[in-house]
Amino acid sequence: xxxVTQSQPEMxxxxxETVTLSCTYDTSESNYYLFWYKQPPSRQMILVIRxxxxxxxxxxxxxxxxxxxxxxxxxxxxxxDSQLGDTAMYFCAFHDATSGTYKxxxxxxxxxKVLA
Amino acid sequence: xxxxxxWPATLVQPVGSPLSLECTVEGxxxxxxxxxRQAAGRGLQLLFYSVGIGQISSEVPQNxxxxxxxxxxxxxxxxxxxxxxxxxxxxxxxxxxxxGQPQHFGDGTRxxxx
Numbered sequence: 464x465x466x467v468t469q470s471q472p473e474m475x476x477x478x479x480e481t482v483t484l485s486c487t488y489d490t491s492e493s494n495y496y497l498f499w500y501k502q503p504p505s506r507q508m509i510l511v512i513r514x515x516x517x518x519x520x521x522x523x524x525x526x527x528x529x530x531x532x533x534x535x536x537x538x539x540x541x542x543x544d545s546q547l548g549d550t551a552m553y554f555c556a557f558h559d560a561t562s563g564t565y566k567x568x569x570x571x572x573x574x575x576k577v578l579a
Numbered sequence: 580x581x582x583x584x585x586w587p588a589t590l591v592q593p594v595g596s597p598l599s600l601e602c603t604v605e606g607x608x609x610x611x612x613x614x615x616r617q618a619a620g621r622g623l624q625l626l627f628y629s630v631g632i633g634q635i636s637s638e639v640p641q642n643x644x645x646x647x648x649x650x651x652x653x654x655x656x657x658x659x660x661x662x663x664x665x666x667x668x669x670x671x672x673x674x675x676x677x678x679g680q681p682q683h684f685g686d687g688t689r690x691x692x693x
Binding site: 496498506507508510513515554556558560564565566567568569570571572 | 611613621622623625628630636638667669671673678679681682683684686687
């Protein structure tokens with residue numbers, strides 16, 4: 464079965480600093496997609512970034528970037544110049560493009576607190 | 580543009596009472612629809628998903644059920660709520676028939692069982 468693991472339940476970072484959130488996954492498939500979602504205290508789930516497994520180039524969205532290591536099955540999220548508004552729960556998600564089920568598998572999340 | 584509406588935002592129900600949570604999507608046709616539950620401080624547990632009208636896949640056997648009576652309407656129900664049904668329920672959609680698309684979430688329903 465495919466799994467997603469986020470091994471850091473909680474993290475903190477000083478404002479303006481850089482922080483990296485870890486995510487590993489397990490799959491035997493080669494065609495899949497990976498996502499990071501942000502859930503602030505309002506609990507609205509917001510898409511942060513999307514990565515296609517067959518693209519070697521790491522995805523970037525403004526201050527958010529990923530380090531995608533396909534062989535290691537690792538998909539970490541780097542937040543640069545952290546802001547107080549980045550305080551949130553962050554979820555890593557996996558989507559198998561070959562199963563035809565349209566399911567998404569989420570990790571247990573990392574709670575990030577940005578300190579002033 | 581596409582929007583997703585989920586209601587109610589908050590619900591307090593006694594044990595043994597019925598439940599009906601509703602979710603509708605606007606601006607797209609034949610979306611994939613999902614119901615998740617999030618326990619306090621925990622990850623997302625997929626409960627049900629649907630790729631078309633009347634097509635429901637259940638991920639976790641429990642006293643909840645889902646229905647999709649219309650293309651863009653997804654309903655989560657229970658005949659008798661249990662204390663363990665408390666949690667935060669999220670509805671989501673993704674583009675139908677296309678893999679690799681991100682999910683878009685509603686604002687959620689906070690369900691408390693007394």
